[in-house]
Amino acid sequence: MPRIFLSPSTQEYNPYVDGGNEEYYMNIITDALIPYLEASGIEYDRNDPSKTVSNSIRMSNNGNYDLHLALHSNAAAPNNAGNVQGSQVYYYPSSTEGKRAAEIFANNIKEIYPDPSKVKTVPTTTLAEVSKTKAPTILIELAYHDNPQDAQWIRDNIGTIAENLATSVSDFLGIAANLPEGTRTGTVVTEKTALNLRSEPSMNADVVGKIPKGSRIPVIGQDGNWYLTYYEGNRGYVNSKYVRFD
Secondary structure (H helix, E strand, O other): OOEEEEEEOOOOOOEOOOOOEHHHHHHHHHHHHHHHHHHOOOEEEEOOOOOOHHHHHHHHHOOOOOEEEEEEEEOOOHHHOOOOOOEEEEEOOOOHHHHHHHHHHHHHHOOOOOOHHHEEEEEOOOOHHHHOOOOOEEEEEEEEOOOHHHHHHHHHOHHHHHHHHHHHHHHHHOOOOOOOOOOEEEEEOOOOOOEEEEOOOOOOOOEEEEEOOOOEEEEEEEEOOEEEEEEOOEEEEEEHHHEEEO
């Protein structure tokens, strides 16, 4: 069974234009990616968003993975902040499989990014998550979070990006990509407090996570008035009256 390691950004200190941060959006995309992996029979492990990149590297190297997939968003140098756009897929130059993965992912991202000419593959020996992982690794800077257009593109295309990444994973592994049944993306519409993510579809079930108002979440199933979803690596149920679909 193919197995990959998912490593969304742990950098909550990198703010997005108009709110949110890099860790938040990369974890939301990863949440939306997981149902596609499961539908295609791809096993996965995932980093801990509360830890550091060094911990992510250790977790990955402690297992045996066909691919290490790191998801990030970018920022320009301070003297050019907000003026740069594009998507870069980094790989280690001596890794044949890493380069092959980078080319697959970049070619697919070109199909959804507004300007395909700004999607590049980039060899690197300086990024620790690329140079110190033992599995074939790519690190994707999906877009520039300090650029208003790029940041909005990420916000508006969570599901599309997740599906595109899933297709690339399947292409790299050489297996058929299957779509999860009934997957939709909704917005949490609580008035003030966070929405409880519960272990079972019941008000009496344990709370396994809290989802802030305004968060975008994948809805992968339904049990009565409860939606089955993922949030920051936790799978559980939320009350459907607090989720709105566009």
